[in-house]
Amino acid sequence: MPRVVIFDETGDPDVLHIVEEPIADPGAGEVRIRIEAFGVNRLDQMARAGASPRPIRLPHARLGIEGTGVIDAVGPDVEGIEVGDAVMIAALPDADVRGAYADYTVVPVTAVVPRPPGASAIDAAALWVSYSTAYGALVEKAGMRPGDHVLITAASSSVGLAAIQIANQIGAVPIAVTSHSAKKDALLAARAATVIATDEENVAEAARRHTGGVGVDIILDSVMGPGLAELATAAKFGGTLITAGWLDPRPASFPVGALTIYRYMSFEHTLDPVVVRRIAAFLSAGLRFGALKPTIDKVFAFEDVVEAHRHLEKGQQIGKIVVTV
Ligand SMILES: NC(=O)c1ccc[n+]([C@@H]2O[C@H](COP(=O)([O-])OP(=O)(O)OC[C@H]3O[C@@H](n4cnc5c(N)ncnc54)[C@H](OP(=O)(O)O)[C@@H]3O)[C@@H](O)[C@H]2O)c1
16 A cells, blocks of 8 residues: 555654555646655755744644656646656645645646656655745845845755755856855865855855955845844945745844845745746756756655654754655
């Protein structure tokens, strides 16, 4: 019988358990995916812990906004996709019902994109959410250009590492900010132009030093919290601050002054088929030329999904945590 990870109440990783259930048939406009691997995302952890920005339908909630696999069945009125096609899930706002932590899931055909040729299931499971978020925030929203200096916080997160690669792909200058100085070498190896560790230096001062006193063009921040206003002083006059996450759950101190500020949610782009096509083409090009390559921190087996969440919560990872099915 096919397996699904569910939770009946929110809480610690132990609330997750595996049940066996019959698989649903796809309805009109839907496809069924046999999942091969899924990425473990911070949004999954927030949903499980009771901190989701969207309401979660309990009990028997599913989990998982990201996954990859093979089309296993196609519903009526579906064109352009066939049984056997390898795909990635592009957007799953109702992951509590259709979540990818399972052997199978049924999703609207509009919620899938082709898996890039040559990408393994593990790489593909680590690709879409982090790269579409970094691309959407930096390119579509902030208008990143070649030569821009871009300050990227939580640099060893999967979004942070994707942002470093995308900045390099475009010809911008990625300045990585990490909370752990021990990760500096790994971030330089990941092709950050330079690394600022918040446990040993002041970010804004260091950023100004690295930009000849001018400040950076764009800040991509996934931490927020009370340090946000101070972080924003790393930007040049008229620069852009784009927030994409709130890893620090304390209230954020939004800056005032001559900055353009965006609060970014990737669903703004991943639910828009025109932008999804653009993202998919950009990612395929980057993979083809070797500019983009997902960083995998650790791969867990399906039975060890609770351990995968415990690992995420330690915050020691560099890159994506993936579970194979
Ligand atoms: N806006 C969107 O649509 C969207 C989509 C996807 C993800 N996100 C957000 O992007 C952020 C990164 O997500 P992810 O899944 O790539 O990351 P993740 O793997 O959960 O990131 C963990 C890393 O974040 C850094 N970090 C800094 N402050 C932290 C704190 N207070 N607690 C824990 N970690 C902290 C650490 O890296 P360092 O040691 O390098 O500091 C840590 O290794 C999250 O905030 C997530 O919610 C947003």
